[in-house]
Amino acid sequence: MESRVPRNLASSLSRKSKQALVLWAEGFREACCVHRVFVYCIRSRQLAIRTGQCFLLNGFIFLGSIFLLKSVIVPALQWILPDQCPESTSEGSFSCGVIMEFYSFLRLGLVQLLYVFWFFPLYILSYILSNIWYNDIAMHGFFALEEYGPTTSKSSDQKESQVSQTIVSKTKSTDFEGVMIGIAEQIYSVLLLTFFFLEITAIGFIPYIGNTLKFLLLSWMYAYYCFEYKWNLSGLSLDKRLDFFETNWTLFAGFGSPCVLVIFLFSPLVSYGVMALLFPLFVLTATGSEADTSVSLPRTKWRGSGLGRVPIFYGAHYTSMQILALFPTHGRGVPGYNES
DSSP states (O other): OTTHHHHHHHHHHHHHHHHHHHHHHHHHHHHTOTHHHHHHHHHOHHHHHHHHHHHIIIIIIIIHHHHHIIIIIHHHHHHHSOSSOSSOOTTTHHHHHHHHHHHHHHHHHHHHHHIIIIIHHHHHHHHHHHHHHHHHHHHHHHHHHHHOOTTOOSOHHHHHHHHHHHHHHHHHTOOHHHHHHHHHHHHHHHHHHHHHHHHHHHHTTSTTTHHHHHHHHHHHHHHHHHHHHHHHHHTOOHHHHHHHHHHTHHHHHHHHHHHHHHHHHSOHHHHHHHHHHHHHHHHHHHHTOOTTGGGGSOGGGSTTGGGOOOOTTHHHHHHHHHHHTTSTTTTSSOOOOOOO
């Protein structure tokens, strides 16, 4: 009897490990299905325009400016203001050293001025415009997914107009209480993800295991970001999406892994540009993904239910609720956090 217990436990752990690995691989594969982007862009002209604008700003202008700085401007400054004396003599070594220090200071100052007056304003502009465009890209991609089939002949503008009218009519019929609940959920979601990001930043400083944990948590965060656009448009409640996300934690960890790889491969400024360039692609792959088709089913039907729910956002939720508790109406419309 005693030998059967460890054997059954080992068998259960082996089965769950295989299931977790399969779900992680499926999530990773779903994130890499970038061919959906081309299909959606063909179906929707407005989606193609927004995606092209995002590539132009973040790829050609932002990353192109960094490439120009590293490949042209810095080498040119090194040539104009060299860091070594052409001829070193005992008589002029002191004056040459002073000149080289001045050249080094001048090179550094010119590069810093370029960062202050070009890269940082461009970064802010890119951040603002990209977040606006991401919403448009997700919306047009959602329209393309919901309304256009592979053999559809109706124009994209006509279909998007029809879907927009449907959404507007639904919005008009929404009562005031529903609107307030929607606003409360959005505020809660912003607080939740903000504190979750701060939690990730703090965990990154833990010795030895900090970077590994940071990679995992960032994978979850970016996966949630990508699917949140789709869930907002489909009207999925915040309680439901958090429950589904934390129950299928292995799948979403796999989906977010390709998004996070670029952050660890490049410098912060370059990784932002690459991420801003690739993020709309992951949003569109999430929009077309079938990984969340079972979200409307009971939890026992979810593929990750056998692995148990991991309270990924528990710490961020607790902090968010403490902040909302400072306001007298914090309990109205704010979703609960059920760990069961």
